[in-house]
Amino acid sequence: xxxxxxxxxxxxxxxxxxxxxxxxxxxxxxxxxxxxxxxxxxxxxxxxxxxxxxxxxxxxxxxxxxxxxxxxxxxxxxxxxxxxxxxxxxxxxxxxxxxxxxxxxxxxxxxxxxxxxxxxxxxxxxxxxxxxxxxxxxxxxxxxxxxxxxxxxxxxxxxxxxxxxxxxxxxxxxxxxxxxxxxxxxxxxxxxxxxxxxxxxxxxxxxxxxx
Numbered sequence: 001x002x003x004x005x006x007x008x009x010x011x012x013x014x015x016x017x018x019x020x021x022x023x024x025x026x027x028x029x030x031x032x033x034x035x036x037x038x039x040x041x042x043x044x045x046x047x048x049x050x051x052x053x054x055x056x057x058x059x060x061x062x063x064x065x066x067x068x069x070x071x072x073x074x075x076x077x078x079x080x081x082x083x084x085x086x087x088x089x090x091x092x093x094x095x096x097x098x099x100x101x102x103x104x105x106x107x108x109x110x111x112x113x114x115x116x117x118x119x120x121x122x123x124x125x126x127x128x129x130x131x132x133x134x135x136x137x138x139x140x141x142x143x144x145x146x147x148x149x150x151x152x153x154x155x156x157x158x159x160x161x162x163x164x165x166x167x168x169x170x171x172x173x174x175x176x177x178x179x180x181x182x183x184x185x186x187x188x189x190x191x192x193x194x195x196x197x198x199x200x201x202x203x204x205x206x207x208x209x210x211x
Contacts, residue, residue: 001179007188009179020147020162020169024154029146041138048130056129060122069122077122080115087111112178139167 001009017025029037049055054062063069087108094100126132143166147154162169 024149026143027146027148037138037142040141041134044134044137045130048133053130056131059125059129077118084111
């Protein structure tokens, strides 16, 4: 990631807003909204139970019975987790060896990719469980109540057009864990963090009208 890309992402994160499409943004939610979203989750979860939809635990049992997730997969996941931790330790130990670190980081990325592929298999049916359906319902409700266009609530017709896809649009806009780590360890965030410790600058930009 180049410096100007990191700088752009940092300011987006500091703004607290997530761009969905065009000039439509998801704004930070109020605590009361988040609390209410979990009430919506609980309501949907009870409905799913009444409809005899499998819980995540029941789904895992079903996947094992149908050989979609096996003991071999679990062993592979545990091994990859250990390998990743060892790779991180080796990268730290070799931090002054630039060439060696590059090779180790590439190996780490490969291990993380393999782990993600295994976890993708494990969680491939999550959306069909009580928990998955309830969480998607919660997020849809939460984001629908915090979407703004030009700082104004969307018209019902506009909201309806993106409502079913809002979670996917949001997920596409979110950085990966690896990208967040890169932002945290490089400029301009390192300088901003140092300045904050010394002169207490605002790391997150206040909304218009706030002091």
